[in-house]
Amino acid sequence: MEEKMNSGFSPNKNKFSAAFQHREYLFRRKVFTLLGAAFHVYDENKNVVFYSRQKAFRIREDFRVYSDESMKQEILTIKTPHILDIWATYNIQDPTTGENVGSIKRRALKSILKDEWTFFSPDGKEIGTLIERGWLRALASRFLSNLIPQTYMVVAGVGMQEIADIKRHFNPFILRYSMKIIVPQSVIDPRLLVAAGILLAGIERRERN
Numbered sequence: 001m002e003e004k005m006n007s008g009f010s011p012n013k014n015k016f017s018a019a020f021q022h023r024e025y026l027f028r029r030k031v032f033t034l035l036g037a038a039f040h041v042y043d044e045n046k047n048v049v050f051y052s053r054q055k056a057f058r059i060r061e062d063f064r065v066y067s068d069e070s071m072k073q074e075i076l077t078i079k080t081p082h083i084l085d086i087w088a089t090y091n092i093q094d095p096t097t098g099e100n101v102g103s104i105k106r107r108a109l110k111s112i113l114k115d116e117w118t119f120f121s122p123d124g125k126e127i128g129t130l131i132e133r134g135w136l137r138a139l140a141s142r143f144l145s146n147l148i149p150q151t152y153m154v155v156a157g158v159g160m161q162e163i164a165d166i167k168r169h170f171n172p173f174i175l176r177y178s179m180k181i182i183v184p185q186s187v188i189d190p191r192l193l194v195a196a197g198i199l200l201a202g203i204e205r206r207e208r209n
Helices: 135-143 190-204
Strands: 024-029 037-042 048-054 062-066 074-079 089-094 099-106 116-120 126-132 151-156 161-168 176-181
Touching: 024 190, 037 190, 048 190, 062 190, 074 190, 089 190, 099 190, 116 190, 151 190, 161 190, 176 190
Parallel strands: none
Antiparallel strands: 024 037, 024 176, 037 048, 048 062, 062 074, 074 089, 089 099, 099 116, 116 126, 126 151, 151 161, 161 176
């Protein structure tokens, strides 16, 4: 069973590489890809810190995250364990060490009207939630125009503190999401936050286009 919210916050961020210690990220979908989808992730200085590809023709969702577009260094994998799972749980792993980073579960029924994802620690404890802001904007983006920018917040810990803010930029041709991390030393592993940004760009908008 899924355990409820863990209220503790962890101050140790030094075990993560510098690429996971930025306060702002921009997730940008690559326009021209022959197979699957690809994303560049930039820091606040517009430097590429990650490159992600979604593997094509897979019956399970499979995203790989690399340090750059050369794809020589794979640093995260984001995969679903089951075939065609509408209640999809995405497991995030560090392939260099085999470490289980945690998981992110999409709340399928709730997400029909308003996106919601839940973060889990490596031992399966519920540690946070990504929620789409505003019912009116959420409904408008679904039923009026998918060009209406969506906004999200990530909450965790005591009193469901907001630890990150995510916004989709208005652009009919290039899909972009920006993430601002408000509380950098939270219970949610920063690798899970980066994975969440990639999943939003790769899953949510694809299902509405």
